[in-house]
Amino acid sequence: MEFIPEIAKTAWTQYINSRSLEDNLALLRTEMQELGSRQTDVIVSLHTAEVVDGKKPKAEVSLWLENVEMITSQMTKIEEDCRKVGRYFSRSRVALGNLVIKKIEEVVKLKEKGQFSEGLLANLSLEMEILPTTKLVGRTTAERNLEQIWESLMDDETRLIGVYGMGGVGKTTIMRHIYNRIKSQKIWVTVSNDFSIGRLQNSIAQAIGLDLSNEHDEIRRSMKLLEALKRREKLVVIFDDMWKPFPLENVGIPEDNACKVVLTTRLKNVCRGMNCEKKITVEVLSKEEAWELFKGKLGADVVLSSGIEKIAKLMTEECDGLPLGIITVASAMREKDDIEEWRNALEELKRSTTEIEGMNDEVFPILKFSYDRLKSESVRSCFLYCALFPEDHQTPAKELIRYWMAEGLIDDMGDWEKKVDKGHTILNVLIDVCLLVRWGSTQVVMHDLIRDLAIGITRKSPRFVVKAGIQITGSIDIEEFTEDAERISFMRNEIEMLSGEPNCPKLSTLLLRENPLSGNISHEFFNRMNSLRVLDLSNTQIEYLPASVSDLENLHALLLNRCVRLREVPSLAKLKRLRILNLSDTDIKEVPDGMECLVNLKELYVSSGNAVGRNSLVLPDKLVMYRCDLSSIPCLPHLQRLQTCDIWSCSMEWLLPIRDDSKITSLPSIRQLSLQELPNLRGLCEGVLLPGSFACLTHMFVFRCPVLENLMSLELFQHLQCLKYIHIEECSEMEEVIKGGEEAMVEEEGYNNNNNNTILLPNLGWLELSNLGKLKSFCKQVIICPSLNSILIKDCPRLKKIPLSLADSTTVEYGEIVGSKEWWDALEWDDPNTKTLLLPFFKVGGRRGRKRRAKEESEEVASTSRQQ
Structure with missing residues (x-):
């Protein structure tokens, strides 16, 4: 069917409503065929342009293709339901008929949007990726x-x-x-x-x-x-x-x-x-630059006594103008005000040695000084654990902390949630002393020189074998599995099979993820790894697990996510110490034997394709993390202890399908909520919530929810006093994040409507809004957020107002606000101080903005050349 003019749409709607289910189904098939032909044309054009000319599709084209894939997959279910429903009148037949009519309209709209009169391809000369980086020092x-x-x-x-x-x-x-x-x-x-x-x-x-x-x-x-x-x-x-x-x-x-x-x-x-x-x-820093850098890393407001300043200058000289060395040493001495401690630190720096063959005599003693001064063995162990990942590996912070927890590196306080908090504290310590670097909002990386130091240390004690990301092919020599090894990493290679029976009685972590392993693993492979706590086989091509896994009674984490060919696992009955089980994106057909024995399980990850993702699964009482892609979650409101929940790739319309006549206290313990790639999600709740709902929520992540127009009501938002982190990205229909107070929650004590024009969120530290093409408003009220230290706003061209109010003492450490100069100048601000604080983070971007920035930079380079 061709494009329908606006004047004919009413007649068209009346026409299809008058037709039978069978007639409309036939029409839907015809429309789908035409849509499929257009999809094929677009894909072929994109492939040719990408391979031959290196050009990428526009974001709207990628989103269109995703929507076509989604509606194509839905057709299978519709066809199946139409075969099952009878030809006589019934509620099911009426509902199905309405669904088919709705899908015809959606397909017609997709065909219209698929014309792309302005072309399929992004202009790569303007829309190039930007690498995260730090400020130049010196x-x-x-x-x-x-x-x-x-x-x-x-x-x-x-x-x-x-x-x-x-x-x-x-x-x-x-x-x-x-x-x-x-x-x-x-x-x-x-x-x-x-x-x-x-x-x-x-x-x-x-x-x-x-x-x-x-x-x-x-x-x-x-x-x-x-x-x-x-x-x-x-x-x-x-x-x-x-x-x-x-x-x-x-x-x-x-x-x-x-x-x-x-x-x-x-x-x-x-x-x-x-x-x-x-x-x-690339020259080292001058003496003056080195001292300025050292002072800056101690803190802009720090005033040193004359005695300490003299020692600090001597420590700076020991770093020989090396920026990385200066940064790590100064970071290690931050907030130290005892002159005796400073004198001792100077002597330690002078004596520092790695005593590791092949290490640079000038650089590594400086870096090892920072490692030696880490405050506890637990923090040092967590730092060394990061060496197991390949060079320049961008590790999600959550994932890294889970490894530490499963390995037992975080002090055992008996409470899983407190361990998570302690893990974040340790992570921040390592970032503060510059042994790890924050990468974007959710990841960390280790400088290659710091990684070399960690690997050098682990060649002795604790004993690591690190062969990550070095293109090993075929099989591994069994001699690589040394008897004294405590942690081994062969992740991200081209290993096809694992054979033999390695003798590794001390081994506690084995990382084999991101290898083909299409030849699978010998049945006896894990027989002599009785101390194993972490086994990561994720993103491999294994079809089954060897029986020897069943006897790993000390195992705390079994990671099998993205093993798409994995169909069965052996009995888990003996794995009573298991804390983390990830079975998402596997082809497992039956619930594994012994699941009911996992009494200590804290985190479970499943997919709708798994048998373990169906309603037959009995969830353990102690579960605090449940990540799923289920099409419906009838048990979710009843999981009152649940603290973390990630939901992705399912057809749900509401997180909590509560009716107006129901009163639920919903998810009072939830702390982290992630909603990803939910094509039909319309909001958190379609009904009313009682006081205490989401009261503990600290982290909120929303990604690719294409029909979501707003996230939550103002009445709910103003009570999220624990909220620390908001990240919303690629929600193409979102016009406002917080919907004004039209939909009130139940007005009980402590939940009266907010009549003021401000909302205080005392703990909000991170705000990220990215690729929200229709976003006009975040919130109609002014948000007072004295703890904000990171902000990222990118590709939100229709955003008219940033309703943030920052205290004079607020320090924004990381920020990026990208848009055109015209957009920035037209932004409305409730608090002029906020604009002043955020101005250093504004960058000209977008189609017109990037042209302007290119012109400004070329003029700046030309001016510099003339001066020289």
Whole structure:
């Protein structure tokens, strides 16, 4: 059916309402066929444009394709229901007839939206990804280093640039700033010490959307890459952290000046071996810059006594102008005001040694000083655990804390929720002393130099075997499983099978995730791993678990998520100590034997495709985390002890389907709630809630809920006094986050309507609104949030007002507000002080904004060049 003019829509609606169910079903099939043809055309066009020209689809095109997939999957259910319903009048037949009419209208709208008169593709020269980065330290030196690299990059005669300097001097940070400044097409590849040509090819292919999974010959792979890269204009490839030279042609990098290459390395010989036309040294900080950085990391308001200041300057000199060393040492001494402690710390820094073969004599003693000064063995153990992940691995903070908890690294206080809080406290300690770096809002990473230090320490005690992300293929030599190993990581490799019976009596963590393992695991493999607490086999191709898993009586975490071919697991009856069980996205057909014996289970992750996700599952009383993608959750309101719940990819319309005549006290203990990819979600509750509902909620995450127009009522929102974190992203129909007080909750004592124009949220620390194209308002009331320290607002072009009021003492540590200059200037503010505090975080972005920013930056570079 062609596009329906507005004037004919009423007649069209009357027409389809008058037809029989069978006639409308036939019409729906015809409309679906036409929609499917359009879908095929779009996919083919996108694939060609992505592989040949490196172009990406617009966000609206991606969302449209997702909606088409969703309605296509719904058709199967509709067809099945139509076969079951009789031909005579019944309520079921009427309801089904109404559903078919609704789907016809949805398909027609999708066909209309699928015309894309303005094209399918994003303009990559403007809409390029931005890498998170930190501020450059050492104003003069860092800026001089950056501009020298930028000028070489702008030189048409220069193709290959080498940037070198000692570890921790700031090469990667500078290059991230360079990367974000580049307006042409660009690729970032982390090389690292254990690289291979195949791994580099995979990284580049993934960046440009080229599928090399079926091509195993290195030469043919390079030819395909070469052909794809040649079609891209003004391409810049950045190879970060190179340790030895390699021929660019072996990877597939074009040799002409249309493709520029920049590499960073600790070794000048690598620049020579790569025949770099420009070799640029990243210099250490001057004495003055080093001292300013040291003072800044102690705290802007800190006043040192003359005695302590003298010692602090000596400690700064011990760091030899190395930014990473200065930052870690100063962070370790933050809030220390005892001069005796400072004198002792200086002596410790002078004596500090790693005593590890191959460690840099200048750098690692400085970094180890910060490790040695961690306040407890528990914190040190948690830090070392991070070395098990591959280099530059962006680890979700929640996931990392769960590993620590399952391993028993967090002090056993008997209360699971308190352990979670303690885990976040330890994480913040490691971030505060700069041994971990916060990455975006939910992840952390470890600097490669810090990771080298941790791995060096764990070669002795505690004993780790870390072979993560180094492209091991085939099988593992059983000798790698040493008898004294306490933790082993082979994650993110190409391991096909595990055979033999390793003798690892001390082993407590084994990470095998993100390997094919299509050859599966020998039945006796876990026989002699009786101390094992954490077994991670997630994202592998295993079809079954060996029987020896059933005897791992000390196991605390069994992670099998995204094992899509896994159909059965052995008995879990003996795993009475199990705390975390993740069976989501598996093909398990029956509830595992012994599930009822998991009396200590705290966190359960399941999917609607699992038998364990059906109503036959009896949930343990002590469960505090339940993550599911169920199509309905009849038991949810009754889980009064539930503290964390993630729900994704299901057809639910309401989190709590409460009717107006019901009064429920709902989820009074819930602390963390995540709603992801829910295509039909309309809101939290369609009825009324009693006092205490959501009273403990601290974290709220909403992602890709395309029909959600608002999240909650004002009456509910103003009582969320524990709320710390709000993150809402890619909800295309959301016009306001908090709906004005039209829908009142039950007015009982303590729940009277708010007549004031302000709402106090004393604990709100993080607010993120991203990719909300229709968002006009967050809240009509002014939100007073004295604890706000992080804010991110991006791609919300219709947002007219930011109703935040910040106290004068509020310190926003992380922020990014992206939009056009016109949008920023037109924003309304209830509190002028808030605009002043947030102004440093505003960046020009969006279609027009990025053009303006590019022009401003080019003018700034030109001006700097003239001055020099």
